[in-house]
Amino acid sequence: xxxxxxxxxxxxxxxxxxxxxxxxxxxxxxxxxxxxxxxxxxxxxxxxxxxxxxxxxxxxxxxxxxxxxxxxxxxxxxxxxxxxxxxxxxxxxxxxxxxxxxxxxxxxxxxxx
Numbered sequence: 001x002x003x004x005x006x007x008x009x010x011x012x013x014x015x016x017x018x019x020x021x022x023x024x025x026x027x028x029x030x031x032x033x034x035x036x037x038x039x040x041x042x043x044x045x046x047x048x049x050x051x052x053x054x055x056x057x058x059x060x061x062x063x064x065x066x067x068x069x070x071x072x073x074x075x076x077x078x079x080x081x082x083x084x085x086x087x088x089x090x091x092x093x094x095x096x097x098x099x100x101x102x103x104x105x106x107x108x109x110x111x112x113x
Contacts, residue, residue: 018084023101025079028088029072031099031106036060036068 040060060067075092086101090108099108 015084018102021102021104022081022084022086023104023106024081024086027101027104028077028079028086028099028106031108032072032075032090033068035108036071037064040064040067 040057043057045054045057045061075090078089078091080087080089084102086106088099088101088106090097090099097108099106101107
């Protein structure tokens with residue numbers, strides 16, 4: 001019986017921690033910012049086959065904050081905030097990703113290709 005009560009108490013504490021640390025839109029924007037900056041920093045200029053993509057990458061390397069703002073404006077982002085988690089659906093650039101936010105972080109399958 002003590003083990004059962006301890007397990008219930010532990011699950012209750014875990015649920016309370018998840019509810020208190022559930023991330024919101026500001027944390028998602030920070031996650032997206034980091035993902036875009038990381039992708040831009042780790043992509044070589046000569047790797048793009050399309051000349052327009054190469055020009056866009058050069059522009060992003062020169063002004064990353066403007067690039068992040070432009071990409072964010074072009075995405076359709078939908079938030080579904082539950083009691084313990086936040087689900088975010090991101091659509092844009094012929095791609096879709098679903099992210100789950102829990103314990104102060106977002107976990108995404110593939111936010112950027």
